Amino acid sequence: MKKLLVLGFIAGICSSLSAIHIFDYVSFEGNPKGYFQTDFSISSKFGNYFRTPELKVVRTFDENGYDFESFEYTARDVLISKIDSNYDAFGSLINQSGYNADSELVWKTEVSYNNGQKSDVSEYDANNNLKSKTIYSYKDGNLVDESGYNSDGALMWKTIYKYDDKGRYSSIATYFADGTLDEEEIFEYAEDGSIQSITNYSSISDKTTKQIFRYKNGKLEEITTYDDNKEVLNRLVIKYDSVGNVAKLSNYAVSQKFGTTVNELTSQTEFVFEY
Numbered sequence: 001m002k003k004l005l006v007l008g009f010i011a012g013i014c015s016s017l018s019a020i021h022i023f024d025y026v027s028f029e030g031n032p033k034g035y036f037q038t039d040f041s042i043s044s045k046f047g048n049y050f051r052t053p054e055l056k057v058v059r060t061f062d063e064n065g066y067d068f069e070s071f072e073y074t075a076r077d078v079l080i081s082k083i084d085s086n087y088d089a090f091g092s093l094i095n096q097s098g099y100n101a102d103s104e105l106v107w108k109t110e111v112s113y114n115n116g117q118k119s120d121v122s123e124y125d126a127n128n129n130l131k132s133k134t135i136y137s138y139k140d141g142n143l144v145d146e147s148g149y150n151s152d153g154a155l156m157w158k159t160i161y162k163y164d165d166k167g168r169y170s171s172i173a174t175y176f177a178d179g180t181l182d183e184e185e186i187f188e189y190a191e192d193g194s195i196q197s198i199t200n201y202s203s204i205s206d207k208t209t210k211q212i213f214r215y216k217n218g219k220l221e222e223i224t225t226y227d228d229n230k231e232v233l234n235r236l237v238i239k240y241d242s243v244g245n246v247a248k249l250s251n252y253a254v255s256q257k258f259g260t261t262v263n264e265l266t267s268q269t270e271f272v273f274e275y
Helices: none
Strands: 034-045 048-061 067-074 079-087 093-100 105-114 117-125 130-139 142-150 155-163 169-176 181-189 195-202 207-216 219-226 232-240 246-257 260-274
Antiparallel strands (some): 034 048, 093 105, 105 117, 130 142, 142 155, 155 169, 195 207, 207 219, 219 232, 232 246, 246 260
């Protein structure tokens, strides 16, 4: 099973059509060498759906299963950007470099560790000027505090992590520099340990949504999002290939029209894995 990279600057290249990046919740199977991703927008006319490719992403894994190259292309296969990643002998990410379509360095990050735990991540521009720094704090081996600073060393945001008695996330709360809440996620788990739901609160919209995770034969099959009135907002339906890797994500907006529930396909993402 491949090792997952849940890093903001990796996920940034992959413009998922869903608010959820699926590989935060679904592992890679069968030791793939990489995958090709295509994002589609959806339009409808006279009851028929039409797909238009919007973005393509290629990710390549090394022999140890680590993501070492990511490419982003337009729908016409024109290169937009590239990310290179490097790891130490223990498999820990130590730096990344982002390039534009002309292969010019745009940004880079450097990751430091203390006793095997990530201690800070520094981001630089193409001229090696520090742009931001994130510092990580731990307690009993668990990440409890993630603080982001600008180039002047001023606090920009802070994320607090809390855990249940089994060492799983119970809540993740992000705060603005003045200490007021930005957003919070609260996690619930099924008896088998799988994620059952995530409740999200945003202070900007002052709204709460809840994502329910549904499984079939041990595989995540659907993520359904509800509003604070327990009405369904959208459905993310997940299909897999024969090896067990994600093959298609279909995002549906759910609404009530003319007295009936309507599921309207709004976007799709397809993945083709190389083995």
